Amino acid sequence: MKMTSSYFAISPTSPDERTWLQETYSRVDILVNNAGVNPTMQPQEASLLTVDMDTMLTTFNTNVLAVARITQAVIPLMQVNNYGRIVNVSTEMASLSSMSSDYYPLAPSYRLSKVGLNGLTAIFAKELQGSNILINAYSPGWMKTDMGGSDAPFTADEGAETAVYLATLPDSGSQGGFFAEMRKFGGAIALPW
Numbered sequence: 001m002k003m004t005s006s007y008f009a010i011s012p013t014s015p016d017e018r019t020w021l022q023e024t025y026s027r028v029d030i031l032v033n034n035a036g037v038n039p040t041m042q043p044q045e046a047s048l049l050t051v052d053m054d055t056m057l058t059t060f061n062t063n064v065l066a067v068a069r070i071t072q073a074v075i076p077l078m079q080v081n082n083y084g085r086i087v088n089v090s091t092e093m094a095s096l097s098s099m100s101s102d103y104y105p106l107a108p109s110y111r112l113s114k115v116g117l118n119g120l121t122a123i124f125a126k127e128l129q130g131s132n133i134l135i136n137a138y139s140p141g142w143m144k145t146d147m148g149g150s151d152a153p154f155t156a157d158e159g160a161e162t163a164v165y166l167a168t169l170p171d172s173g174s175q176g177g178f179f180a181e182m183r184k185f186g187g188a189i190a191l192p193w
Ligand SMILES: NC(=O)c1ccc[n+]([C@@H]2O[C@H](COP(=O)([O-])OP(=O)(O)OC[C@H]3O[C@@H](n4cnc5c(N)ncnc54)[C@H](OP(=O)(O)O)[C@@H]3O)[C@@H](O)[C@H]2O)c1
Pocket: 010, 011, 012, 013, 033, 034, 035, 036, 037, 038, 062, 066, 089, 090, 091, 092, 139, 140, 141, 142, 143, 144, 145, 146, 147, 148, 149, 152
């Protein structure tokens, strides 16, 4: 397996930046779609009855459409060598089976956007079937970051453990999966969609 020696972080929202990516890097091996926004603390996010549609649109733009854009731009740079690992950072709160649970805040903009991210993962996986470009989503768990806050039990490094696993899958590895954080279960466990 070949690994890139350089790391870059770009905002995927501008077509100019996509052009820059294609002109600057002749190939890409690993893409981790980690950037995300979470407006859950806004009062309107406590209910789908009151959620603000502009906030929902902004959230979808960053958490779903930007991921689609950057992934569209990067896949051709992976196809050059028929090698790629794409990791989409989702959340267990996006499991459809969790939507009626009292355990999570309703958080409609955030959760529905991550449902969209999961769907995007599954559709890209279908289109990449038969290639050595593997795309998977995972939930990092509650992490101490700006989004997660200081009460979170785990560090960002711990949250990244499953991302590293998915970014370094062997050629026979999972395609189009949705995984829980490995730390919690001691291994790669699929989450219900
Ligand atoms: N923290 C948790 O407990 C938790 C739990 C489950 C899932 N997640 C997921 O984990 C991922 C990372 O979250 P985090 O906790 O690290 O959140 P964070 O502390 O709020 O950091 C979010 C990151 O996304 C970047 N970002 C946001 N909008 C962007 C845009 N339009 N273009 C480029 N970059 C943008 C931010 O860049 P700037 O700093 O430059 O704005 C920042 O680096 C997210 O996808 C989140 O949904 C987090």
